[in-house]
Amino acid sequence: MGSLRRLRVLAVVLVLIAAACSESPANAQRPPPGVCAALGSPLIGHDGHIMACSGKNLVAFERNGSTAWIAPLGHTCKEDISPVAEGEEIYLVAEDKVIKITPKKLHTADPPSEVFFSYNSTPGRSEEIIGLATSGVYSSLLVTIRNRGLFSFSLRTGLQWSAGPMLAYFDCRLGCKTNISGCYFISAPVVDQWEETVYLSNTEGKLYSLYIRSG
Ligand SMILES: *[C@@H]1O[C@H](CO)[C@@H](O)[C@H](O)[C@H]1NC(C)=O
Numbered sequence: 001m002g003s004l005r006r007l008r009v010l011a012v013v014l015v016l017i018a019a020a021c022s023e024s025p026a027n028a029q030r031p032p033p034g035v036c037a038a039l040g041s042p043l044i045g046h047d048g049h050i051m052a053c054s055g056k057n058l059v060a061f062e063r064n065g066s067t068a069w070i071a072p073l074g075h076t077c078k079e080d081i082s083p084v085a086e087g088e089e090i091y092l093v094a095e096d097k098v099i100k101i102t103p104k105k106l107h108t109a110d111p112p113s114e115v116f117f118s119y120n121s122t123p124g125r126s127e128e129i130i131g132l133a134t135s136g137v138y139s140s141l142l143v144t145i146r147n148r149g150l151f152s153f154s155l156r157t158g159l160q161w162s163a164g165p166m167l168a169y170f171d172c173r174l175g176c177k178t179n180i181s182g183c184y185f186i187s188a189p190v191v192d193q194w195e196e197t198v199y200l201s202n203t204e205g206k207l208y209s210l211y212i213r214s215g
């Protein structure tokens with residue numbers, strides 16, 4: 001089942017790469033140079049567009065493979081992390097930032113992309129963003145940062161809570177039992193179907209569940 005789904009996603013990506021690189025007259029709106037270089041992990045938006053980042057752009061495709069729109073990001077996106085959609089906005093990872101894209105603003109005076117969140121990584125430490133998830137119920141964006149932890153942002157008011165892999169239950173240390181300095185969250189956050197709980201794992205193979213409301 002999982003591999004079938006992966007194959008389907010791969011097939012879609014391959015079709016999209018072909019479409020993005022196509023020079024046939026049917027594909028009248030040709031993407032700018034560089035867009036056909038590589039497409040990142042795709043997202044199917046609420047409006048049915050298939051979106052994938054490419055270099056410094058987010059490209060949205062119609063179901064027939066033609067390009068619906070291209071939003072400039074101003075930063076180089078991370079192609080291995082799928083964008084996420086919440087309401088009318090799309091969030092994706094570019095360099096050490098989370099960029100918010102509002103497609104509605106594409107043909108207005110407002111810029112369609114803005115930096116939603118940015119951090120300064122500690123020199124000498126590997127602290128890149130590992131993954132993203134959203135919860136519509138709590139209107140929040142969850143971000144895992146390697147060596148830092150899990151961060152929950154309200155989409156309107158900013159940071160709500162953060163959590164590290166070292167949890168204590170009274171005097172008992174849970175998680176990170178063998179090597180504290182090398183222990184961190186290593187997976188993207190995964191939100192359950194009821195949007196109550198977020199799951200993620202650490203470098204020691206422990207699975208965590210946290211309430212999205214409170215961490
Ligand atoms: C692809 O679909 C879009 C939206 O439905 C439509 O506007 C466009 O003409 C179609 N292009 C081709 C080549 O069929």
Ligand SMILES: *[C@@H]1O[C@H](CO)[C@@H](O)[C@H](O)[C@H]1NC(C)=O
Nearest residue numbers: 178179180181182183184203
């Ligand atoms: C703990 O992890 C750190 C960072 O990965 C590593 O440098 C160190 O050797 C590890 N220590 C032990 C005792 O495994």
